[in-house]
Every structure is written in C-alpha cells, then in structure tokens.
Amino acid sequence: xxxEKVVFSFFxxxxxxxxxxxxxxxxxxxxxxxxxxxxxxxxxxxxxTVLKFGDRTQTGALLLASSLVAVLQLLVAGxxxxxxxxxxxxxxxxxxxASIVSLAAGALLANIVSVVxxxxxxxxxxx
Amino acid sequence: xxxxxxxxxxxMRTPLLVLIGAYTVSGVGLLLIPGMxxxxxPWRMSIFHAFYFLSYTATTTGFGEVPHAFTDAQRMWVTxxxxxxxxxxxxxxxxxxxxxxxPAFRQALGSHALDRAVRRMKEPFYIVCGHGxxxxxxxxAMVQRGRHAVVIDYDPDRINDLELAxxxxxxxxxxxxxxxxRHLKAAGLLHPLCRxxxxxxxxxxxxxxxxxxxxxxNPELPVICRAHTRSxxxxxxxxxxxxxxxxxxxxxxxxxxxxxxxxxxxxxxxLTSVPGSPLQEPxxxxxxxxxxxxxxxxxxAVRRAMVAQGLSTVVIEIxxxxxxCDGPCVEGRGTEADTLRLAGIDQAVGLVAxxxxxxxxxxxxxxxRDLKPDLxxxxxxxxxxxxxxxxxxxxxxxxxxxEMIVESILAHLGNPLLARFLLLSLGRGEAWANELLSRIxxxxxxxxxxxWRVHVTAKGAPALHALIRExxxxxxxxxxxxxxxxxxxxxxxxxxxxxxxxxxxxxSEDTLIEQGDRLLxxxxxxxxxxxxxxxxxxQALRYxxxxxxxxxGWIWRMLGMGRxxxxxxxxxxx
Numbered sequence: 198x199x200x201e202k203v204v205f206s207f208f209x210x211x212x213x214x215x216x217x218x219x220x221x222x223x224x225x226x227x228x229x230x231x232x233x234x235x236x237x238x239x240x241x242x243x244x245x246t247v248l249k250f251g252d253r254t255q256t257g258a259l260l261l262a263s264s265l266v267a268v269l270q271l272l273v274a275g276x277x278x279x280x281x282x283x284x285x286x287x288x289x290x291x292x293x294x295a296s297i298v299s300l301a302a303g304a305l306l307a308n309i310v311s312v313v314x315x316x317x318x319x320x321x322x323x324x
Numbered sequence: 325x326x327x328x329x330x331x332x333x334x335x336m337r338t339p340l341l342v343l344i345g346a347y348t349v350s351g352v353g354l355l356l357i358p359g360m361x362x363x364x365x366p367w368r369m370s371i372f373h374a375f376y377f378l379s380y381t382a383t384t385t386g387f388g389e390v391p392h393a394f395t396d397a398q399r400m401w402v403t404x405x406x407x408x409x410x411x412x413x414x415x416x417x418x419x420x421x422x423x424x425x426x427p428a429f430r431q432a433l434g435s436h437a438l439d440r441a442v443r444r445m446k447e448p449f450y451i452v453c454g455h456g457x458x459x460x461x462x463x464x465a466m467v468q469r470g471r472h473a474v475v476i477d478y479d480p481d482r483i484n485d486l487e488l489a490x491x492x493x494x495x496x497x498x499x500x501x502x503x504x505x506r507h508l509k510a511a512g513l514l515h516p517l518c519r520x521x522x523x524x525x526x527x528x529x530x531x532x533x534x535x536x537x538x539x540x541x542n543p544e545l546p547v548i549c550r551a552h553t554r555s556x557x558x559x560x561x562x563x564x565x566x567x568x569x570x571x572x573x574x575x576x577x578x579x580x581x582x583x584x585x586x587x588x589x590x591x592x593x594x595l596t597s598v599p600g601s602p603l604q605e606p607x608x609x610x611x612x613x614x615x616x617x618x619x620x621x622x623x624x625a626v627r628r629a630m631v632a633q634g635l636s637t638v639v640i641e642i643x644x645x646x647x648x649c650d651g652p653c654v655e656g657r658g659t660e661a662d663t664l665r666l667a668g669i670d671q672a673v674g675l676v677a678x679x680x681x682x683x684x685x686x687x688x689x690x691x692x693r694d695l696k697p698d699l700x701x702x703x704x705x706x707x708x709x710x711x712x713x714x715x716x717x718x719x720x721x722x723x724x725x726x727e728m729i730v731e732s733i734l735a736h737l738g739n740p741l742l743a744r745f746l747l748l749s750l751g752r753g754e755a756w757a758n759e760l761l762s763r764i765x766x767x768x769x770x771x772x773x774x775x776w777r778v779h780v781t782a783k784g785a786p787a788l789h790a791l792i793r794e795x796x797x798x799x800x801x802x803x804x805x806x807x808x809x810x811x812x813x814x815x816x817x818x819x820x821x822x823x824x825x826x827x828x829x830x831x832s833e834d835t836l837i838e839q840g841d842r843l844l845x846x847x848x849x850x851x852x853x854x855x856x857x858x859x860x861x862x863q864a865l866r867y868x869x870x871x872x873x874x875x876x877g878w879i880w881r882m883l884g885m886g887r888x889x890x891x892x893x894x895x896x897x898x
Contacts, residue, residue, distance in 0.1 A: 232370070232371050233355065233371070235371075236351070236352075236355075236371050240344060240348045243344050244341060244344055244345075247336075247337055247340040247341050247344065248337065248341075250333035250334060250336065250337050250340075251330050251331075251333040251334025251335075251337060253330050275371075278371075278372075279370075279371070279372035282370060282372060283370070283372055283373075
C-alpha cells in the first residue's frame with residue numbers, strides 16, 4: 198500500500214461523493230443545493246484532475262479525460278450560478294437551478310466513470 | 325509531442341496542487357468571515373466575489389476592497405491570504421521556469437522539433453553523420469547547391485555550431501550517437517525522401533556501424549563512408565557500401581593524374597570544386613626524385629602514385645621498420661637540415677611533407693625551402709585551424725583530407741553525369757584538356773564554374789521539348805546563342821551529350837538536339853538558373869530560335885489558332 202495511491206483514490210472518490218451530495222435533492226429547488234457545496238465539488242475535482250496528470254497509460258488517458266469532462270461541466274455550472282446570482286435580474290430561481298444541477302449531474306456521470314476505471318485498474322493489478 | 329506534454333504535466337502536478345490549495349484556503353476564509361455593508365448590516369462575501377477578489381490580489385493587480393469596504397477581521401485574513409497566494413504563484417512560476425531550463429525537458433523539446441522537421445521534409449535529403457571539419461564543410465557545400473540534409477552528432481557543441489552556421493536552408497541537427505539505429509531512424513533513415521546516408525564520424529567503428537545499420541534497415545539507400553584503413557574499407561565493401569572514400573588514396577590518385585597530365589588534373593579540380601570559389605592555378609609537378617617525409621597511410625598512398633608514374637622516391641621516417649619501408653629510406657624526423665641532406669635534397673625535384681603533425685609538416689617545408697628554394701612542395705594539412713599557416717607557407721599543393729572527402733562525396737552525390745564525364749575524360753589527351761580549359765576559363769571569369777545537367781523532356785525543359793516536337797530543328801549552337809541573346813551572363817560550355825547509350829564528350833555546336841537527350845553544361849554560377857528559366861519560357865525560346873513571335877497566354881493562343889503564323893518580328897527584345 199502506498200500513500201500516493203491512497204491520496205489518489207481518496208480524491209477521486211471524494212469528487213464523486215461530493216458531486217452526488219450536491220446533485221441530491223429536489224431538482225430545481227434552490228433551497229436543496231448550496232453554493233459552498235458546489236465550490237467544494239469544483240475544488241476537489243480540480244485536485245483530482247491535477248493528480249491524474251502525466252500518466253501515459255491508456256487507463257491514465259481515460260481517467261484524465263473523464264476528469265476534464267467533469268471539471269468542464271462543473272466550471273460551467275459555477276459560471277451559471279455566478280451569472281444568476283450577480284448579473285441576471287431574476288436571481289437564482291428554479292430555471293437557473295435546474296440548469297446548474299443538470300450540469301453538475303453530467304459531471305457526476307463522468308466522476309462515476311472515473312471511479313469505475315480506478316476500480317477496474319486496481320482489479321487488473323491484483324491479478 | 326506526447327512526451328513533451330506528459331513531461332510538462334507531470335512536473336506541473338505539485339505546483340498546480342499548491343495553487344489550488346492556496347486559492348481554496350484563502351477563498352474559504354473570505355467566505356466564512358462576516359463583513360459589514362454600507363448601512364452597517366452584516367454581509368457575507370459570495371463565492372463569485374471571493375474568487376474575483378483573490379484573482380486580482382493573488383496576481384498583485386489589486387483593485388481595492390469590493391463590493392464593500394472590509395472589516396478589520398477580513399483585512400487580517402486578506403493580509404494572510406495575499407502572502408499565501410503570491411508565494412504559491414511564485415512557486416508555480418519558478419517551477420515552470422526550471423522546467424523549461426531542465427536538460428531533460430529541453431532534450432524532449434529538441435527531439436520533438438527534429439521529429440517534426442524530418443517528418444515535414446518535402447524535398448529529397450541526405451543524412452550526414454558527424455559534423456566535424458569534414459561534416460560541416462560537406463553540409464555547407466550541399467546547402468549551397470540547394471540540397472537538404474539532416475545532421476547527427478553526439479557532441480552538443482557541434483550541433484550548436486550547426487544552429488549558428490549561416491546556412492540558407494534549414495538543416496535539422498540531432499544530438500545523439502549516429503551508430504545507434506534509433507537515432508538514424510529519428511533522422512529519417514526510413515523516410516521516403518531520404519536519398520542517402522553519409523558516415524563521416526572520426527571513429528572508424530562508428531562509421532562501420534552506421535553503414536551496416538543503414539544497409540540492414542533500408543537496403544535500397546546509397547551509403548557513403550569515410551575509411552582510413554584498408555581493413556575497414558574491405559569490411560565496408562563486403563556488405564555493399566556504395567562509395568567508400570579513403571582521403572589518402574583519393575589524393576594519391578589525383579597526384580598521379582597531376583603527374584601524368586596536368587591539364588586533365590586541372591579540369592577535374594575546376595569541375596569538382598565548390599562553385600564560386602577562385603579557380604585553382606595549374607600545377608606541373610616535376611619528374612625526378614622525390615623526398616617523402618613520413619611514411620604513414622598518406623606517405624604510402626603518395627608513393628604508390630609516384631612509383632606508378634615511374635618516379636623514384638626517398639623516404640624519411642622516424643621508425644622505418646615499423647612503417648614498413650621497402651625502398652631507399654633515411655631514419656629521422658625530416659625537420660632538420662641534416663636528414664634532408666642525407667636523403668639527397670640537392671638532387672631531389674620535389675618534397676612531400678606528409679606526417680600526422682601539422683607543425684612538423686610546416687617545419688619540414690621551411691627547412692627544405694632554406695636548403696633548396698625551387699623545390700616543388702606538397703604538404704598534408706591535418707587540421708582546419710591551421711589553414712592560415714599553410715597559406716603563409718605556400719606549398720605548391722596542400723592535401724586536406726576533409727576537402728578531399730567533401731569533393732569526392734559531392735562528385736558522387738551531385739551529378740552522376742559529371743562523374744561519368746570525369747571518368748571518360750581520363751581517356752582523352754592533354755591537348756583536348758587544355759583546349760577545354762581555355763574555353764571554360766573564357767566563360768567563368770576566374771571563378772569555379774557551376775556544372776549542371778539538362779534533360780530534354782517535357783518536364784526537364786518544356787519549351788525546348790515542345791519546339792523540337794513541333795519539328796523545329798534546334799542545334800546546340802542555336803540554343804547557346806539564344807541563351808546569350810536573352811541573358812548576357814548566360815554563357816556556357818557543353819561538356820557532354822548523352823543520347824541513349826551514346827556519350828559524346830564536348831559535342832560540337834552543330835549537333836542537333838533530340839528529345840530525351842541529357843546535356844552536361846558548365847558556366848558561371850547562376851547561369852544554370854537563367855538557362856533553366858529560358859528552357860521553360862516557350863515564347864522567348866521560340867522567338868530566339870525561330871524568330872517567330874507567337875501570341876502568349878491561353879486565351880491568345882486559342883484566338884491565334886485559326887490565324888496563319890505571323891512573319892518574324894524584327895526587334896529581338898520583345
């Protein structure tokens with residue numbers, strides 16, 4: 198067991214769990230989704246992405262790609278939120294919340310793929 | 325490119341993590357610490373504002389406190405976070421700068437640039453292994469003739485020399501051992517446009533390995549090698565190396581030619597030197613007894629040539645038994661007057677200073693000149709750097725191995741027709757050579773002429789080809805006259821005409837040119853470009869040869885098709 202592997206898996210799992218936690222709740226209800234939670238998801242996803250840099254294997258490339266997808270979706274969600282809260286006249290209403298959560302849900306899928314890939318990789322390693 | 329990106333990403337992992345961490349810690353702090361708005365109401369920063377504020381403080385831009393003035397608690401936290409984020413940024417930027425200067429990264433970047441340069445080669449090129457004296461001279465001469473090259477050398481200084489050399493074409497340089505097949509492949513050994521490999525490293529073993537590697541991986545490719553010993557030469561020949569150059573033997577052959585026929589020797593020198601350099605003066609090595617100082621590989625080659633021409637030689641050698649002297653021989657260095665006198669300098673007509681030490685060779689020449697000023701002297705120059713000294717010592721002939729090798733390679737690579745011409749010319753007499761020499765010197769004004777070939781086909785000379793196909797007889801004289809009428813500088817001498825299997829040396833002016841003929845011409849540098857242009861300019865050539873001025877351009881040609889051919893215009897300059 199190496200510390201590097203623990204940290205790596207920890208952040209990838211944490212990215213998934215936080216993402217799931219943010220998406221959980223009534224789809225378009227602003228009360229069920231908190232901006233700090235989205236912030237945490239973005240930060241953890243960024244860290245997970247950076248941790249995946251520089252791996253030249255095929256799995257490594259897929260992992261990096263899935264993380265990049267997640268980060269892209271989450272950043273767009275963050276920008277939409279900032280726009281809704283500060284620029285748009287309506288504020289964070291049900292319409293805006295729906296699009297933010299759907300973007301985050303897309304990121305959730307990418308994070309699931311990441312975790313599945315890590316599990317597959319580990320299982321292959323055991324053999 | 326992959327390698328470069330991955331290396332970059334891997335090295336950037338820690339700095340990026342540090343940066344993300346610093347932003348997160350400072351950002352979370354800003355979110356948590358309560359503030360106060362204009363009306364004194366409690367207020368909390370939003371994520372967007374926190375990110376905005378951090379973005380401009382961390383990068384030291386600094387816009388002030390937005391959206392409301394901060395409380396002291398907020399200011400304390402901001403003070404801390406400014407230092408935190410700035411240190412994180414400095415660390416990240418420092419890492420990037422170190423990475424860029426990192427030798428491993430630079431090498432990855434360099435090899436990537438080379439890969440791309442080789443992959444994008446659009447014209448035929450040669451791989452030159454070794455960029456020392458000989459290699460750099462060869463590359464320069466090749467580039468001057470518009471040929472592309474890729475250089476491999478294990479010495480970073482020499483690759484730097486290549487980058488600093490003022491060459492008109494881009495010559496990619498690969499840093500690495502040329503005898504490693506991976507490097508040869510990277511330099512384009514398997515590239516469809518690669519036309520040959522030239523092995524010029526100073527290591528015989530490496531040259532051998534390069535030749536074997538090239539012949540195994542790409543058997544079709546011509547391989548040219550430099551060899552200094554007979555055994556290497558035989559070894560290289562055994563697996564089909566196309567051209568093996570031994571500079572000493574090459575010089576021996578030339579010396580033999582100079583002794584036998586100074587005219588033919590001079591013709592060869594003129595046609596194979598680098599175009600544009602000053603023409604060499606004629607040399608007339610005298611017949612009689614020669615003194616050879618130094619009996620190594622060079623001395624032996626010279627002696628073979630002299631004995632073949634029926635000259636007698638006396639050898640001066642430090643260790644005659646080890647060198648294997650088998651004729652009249654004097655033991656000594658040759659740099660002192662005593663030894664030279666002992667060898668019979670009073671009766672000798674010539675002297676060859678051919679040791680491996682440039683200093684000794686120069687010293688021999690100076691001593692001998694003191695003893696007998698009218699001696700014909702040949703010196704061997706081993707190092708490029710001593711050029712000035714040899715120029716000042718003024719021996720009648722200087723043998724520079726790198727120059728011998730380069731000329732031999734150029735003659736081989738450059739122009740098969742020229743090589744054939746030089747071979748055939750050996751069968752001609754002195755009178756023929758002298759007459760041709762005077763014709764060449766008439767057109768080139770004291771500069772080495774350029775030698776080029778013209779292939780009379782629809783591709784090689786479209787205008788001329790079209791004219792002949794239409795049934796206009798064009799003689800060689802007419803063509804040359806047309807060239808001169810169009811461009812004053814276009815003055816050239818035909819050296820050879822090949823038609824099918826027939827090869828005619830110095831064809832006469834009234835020879836009719838036929839389709840498929842190959843012509844070898846020589847003239848001033850740049851004359852080739854002008855002739856090339858004329859042979860493509862249908863209207864000009866037609867007018868100059870037949871006096872017939874036809875409409876030019878596709879539309880005019882279409883319009884003019886029905887009309888009878890107009891009478892010849894009187895003015896020659898369109």
